[in-house]
Amino acid sequence: MSIFESIDRPTLLLNEKQARQNIAFMAEKAAQNGVRFRPHFKTHQSAEIGEWFRPYGVSEITVSSVDMAEYFADHGWNDITIAFPVNLRQVQAIDALARRIRVGLLVESTESAAYLARHLTAQADVWIKIDVGAGRTGLPWQQPEKILPILQVCQSSHPLHLRGLLTHAGHTYGAGSVERVRQIYAETLQRLESVHAYLSQASRSPLELSVGDTPACTLVEDLRGVDEIRPGNFVFYDAEQTLWGTCRPDQMATAVACPVVAVHAEREAVVVYGGAIHLNKDFTTYQGQRAYGLVALPEANGWSEPLEGAYVSSLSQEHGLVHVPERWLDRIQIGGLLMILPAHSCLPVTALKSFLTLEGRRIDTLNS
């Protein structure tokens, strides 16, 4: 446990071996299905971890911001989709990037398409964002006629290259069961195909289909109906994906090591140094309770299985309040560490800025 001895504050641990296995699993699945693998790098945000994808022939990636695109372009990636409704206030930065590499943009309004047509000097791929039911962003799949004006703007504009239709079926994250995830994926595909059929006459070139949520990409066997998949979370998975059956507990590749600062046995509560500024206040549901993370014990090679019945019950700025059933309390002491398996794995990466591998090596990210 020597690398744990030096930990004096909330620290993001990475099981490198497991993360590499998760990458291999998804890359091989994409290859078997004959679909392009364009992984979302917003989960790890790390140039070094990005390199772990190269042996599988990955050369196209997804990111969630212009800053992240610039960072990965600086690290040798030259085909990047910025999977976020294009931010017109960053058009100059986007144009500069499109002069260096192939950039994909998400468009969901005629106004944005027209603005890009007027302000871009370099060519960019345009993906039209379709809402297949998540209700966050995108044009509603039921009204494909609304997409025609965007198609026309793209087709009459030199810098805009219409690439295809893209969706993020984010509602798989709230599906709650493996069966429901598979249903949502089948619906997603049907809905995308119906939009595709409507537009195919109006489009001068074939339109590709891009999908990409971790639950569906993990659980659906047959992904052959699309051109590319863009999952991100699978590289680490997390407590929620474990609870919902997307992955096994041992497939979780990150944990936040948190110093124990108080133990209140009479109320089955442990207080750790590790709060909202380290984990972000993102929660899932565990045993009917709001849970900001599950809980494991440090072990020589990493961390234990999640402790049955234990979870992070609340977070304030620096504090984590952890419910720990009585039977585990004799394993926990003030000055020791608890390993928090975050509800969602992406947000602690931004908050904690770098990883510490179980071999004691630091891995930087965009924010380091």
Added chain:
Amino acid sequence: MSIFESIDRPTLLLNEKQARQNIAFMAEKAAQNGVRFRPHFKTHQSAEIGEWFRPYGVSEITVSSVDMAEYFADHGWNDITIAFPVNLRQVQAIDALARRIRVGLLVESTESAAYLARHLTAQADVWIKIDVGAGRTGLPWQQPEKILPILQVCQSSHPLHLRGLLTHAGHTYGAGSVERVRQIYAETLQRLESVHAYLSQASRSPLELSVGDTPACTLVEDLRGVDEIRPGNFVFYDAEQTLWGTCRPDQMATAVACPVVAVHAEREAVVVYGGAIHLNKDFTTYQGQRAYGLVALPEANGWSEPLEGAYVSSLSQEHGLVHVPERWLDRIQIGGLLMILPAHSCLPVTALKSFLTLEGRRIDTLNS
């Protein structure tokens, strides 16, 4: 609106004039009550904003981490309470700090007190943390006999100077009404006094009383029963304090300017660039709904009153989904800005790392 034109990403705006007025209000209130004002600097985390307290004679402060204590010690503050259960894994850093300045530590177990007694070489103040009902940290006020062993450790240890009893009645944040906040404060004081009375015979020196939540310090008129107050949030207030009547809307001194990237009028939804990594996923309740923030429009001198009925309904990593009633939609366009008044003001400060004043000046923080 010239300073807003250059904003291309989520940006933390600060109304400096209002923040200075908020500081003046609380400093004068403390002075009128004859209690020491030891403001919590975790809200602003900024050396420059810290200086705005000096004209009121403030020389003692509160922080929430050892890092923050070191930062403010480097900026000339030499009496700092670290209001977090002492993290034994940082004892060397604490000891180094205690050699430079006067440091106050929070202790809530005999183990921690004994560990400090063995490992500190410089003297530190010890505040015993009392739980008056919030149920997060601290020793239960109903069992003062549990405190005696800590008292004994402190009194037989050279480096530990027992200073008093400290509480954070964090449940005022969930009180929901002005009347209930005042009730909780009255209870808090009674409970602290009962612990104080129990311990006064055993203690060799008088024990001070320290309290400090913004709702009570703002709303309770008579604060004379304690030695010091430690509010922090009042410097900016926020949406929750406004909704609960702790402050007026115009007393909120921060907002996050977010680029508008999509408008979906048919579902009264606006999508902004501004998500969980900018605001943190912290919410309050507005009109019965989970609200990550209220919403205002940019104005020449800052931002408007909150738009009636509008709120941030969900956050993902980079996206904010904003519910905007139809009547406001013609004021909002893609490429413009929305001003998000965060549910709680402390967390976006950590996430966004610096402020932009309405005069266009950047103010750094600990994380800049």
